[in-house]
Amino acid sequence: MIKARIKPPAMPVRMLPSALTVAAICLGMTSVKMALDGLPTQAMAFLAVAAILDALDGRVARMLKATSKMGEEIDSLADAVNFGVAPAFIVYATLLSHSQLGWIVVLLYAVCIVLRLARFNALLDVDQPAYEKEYFVGMPAPAGAIGTIVPLAAKMQFPGPWWDGVAAEWVVIVWMIGVSLLVVSRIPMRKIHTFTVSPNMVAPLLALVAIGVAASVFYGYIVIMVIAVAYVIHIPFAVRTKHWVAAHPESWDDKPRQRRAQRRAIRRAQPHRRSMARLGLRKPPLR
Template sequence: MRALAAPPGIKFLPNAITVLALCAGLTSVNFALRERWFLAVVMIATAAVLDSLDGPAARLLDASSRIGAELDSLSDCVSFGIAPALVMFLWALDDNPLGWAFCLVYAVCTTLRLARFNSALDDEAPPAWSKLFFTGIPSPAGALLALQPLSLDVRLGHPDRPEGDFWWTNSWVIGIWLVLIGILMVSKVPSIALKNVFIPARLILPSLILLVIAVTAAFYEPQIMFALGLFVYVAHLPYAAWKRRHLREHPELFEDPTRRRARARARRNNRMRPRIPGKVRVAGRYRDGRPLPRAARPRPVADQPDRPRPLGRRRLR
């Protein structure tokens, strides 16, 4: 993506987006204290969307800075580590004897995952294919997965049903679920970085149609679509592990997505470039019927000097 020449005052926009994500994460705790669980989940999801926008905005405006990177990590730690742990504790783990310990494990794993990510930025010579993957699941995805039991209970629960009617609302199941998500974040299980996913030209239209269908369904059943999206994300982890192992063993198969997009754009521009019929010569005339200039007309064979015909060329007739 080419950086734009932005006015100096607008370069604070990426940091403003990061601060808004931080505020959204903290607001989820406020909604949890008021037992407005659906809005608490929505605020965490909003923080995840904002977190996906600050990086591209910084690259587009050429406003990347060290303070922005540190602010982003601190915002992720609060929005996707501390806030989900507090929300889950207030919802189901308050009465569990180990409930606070489960929340601490999750929050610490999120912090360790972010610290490892920051340390990887100092690696000056990573393999070219490594930018296609995250090591461990990212913290926004981990936060959304941690809130999955709460989201399903908001959709499928009923005020007349007793608490803990579903097996996934049991406090021990929720505590173990938080620990598993924390382990996935600090593990070396790879996940595909969606920002580097390349969609072939023939699949753009079907992808747009599926996106419209998914967005429309999300207006009617947001919790169900939320669960389906997270299920697809977890299901792709085995494929990501195989893909990374395959590229590690065969690095020559990797092709830089930036060069691939540039080559595809060049092919598309060549196909769309109009042909100029006036510059094509046919039998001593232009294709539109106009005669060639005298200097460009072919001379009779008798007036042409004898030249040896080059080998390997076909004689035009």
């Protein structure tokens, strides 16, 4: 029996993912130009569009079956530019240009992003349990880029003379150092696409997405700050769930929803076991 051969996509189609990546690089560098020209709002907007294109290129490549080694390398370089170099320049041009430590801090952030991307690429060839693929090691580069522009979003939303003082300078410096350390840390952080949604929550979630899109148009600066705060809040939960999964090898092949059901069952059983331990019982008393 002769199997039908699947023809690879035509060359223009195969170039589409790489074209999206190149466009993302151009937009990321344009965001730097906007910041240097004193247009911070436009700089953040171009950076956001660059991040969207960067997120789409890989998915388009998989949909078209047009993945290639060159495409992977271009995507990695685009991440370094869009999430490392561009945010660093934006923060320096808008917040730290008059600071003696400003350039050192933004260099630290850019280097940490490059190191984080190098570690990510190195871990792709390492055999790991399936559950490890549900977590990032350290803060991912896009989240790091959002984190760096939070002070700028706060300045645009709440302008005032305070931002010209020494206190604001040190707040931004400490914030940038904190984001840089999170980027190169080994703290587990959950990948967004691994979250499961109950069928009953699909409609409310879509309504929430619509509200978020509308809010990003009229209250973009606040949305940036809310996203950053929500991401920081999720970190302890990601650490806890990963530790639980690592301690229960029997759950490694289960889906996230099944794991959550197991964790809930264990938590419900723990108070009962503690109460029996206080009474010196090993099993429930007979009734």
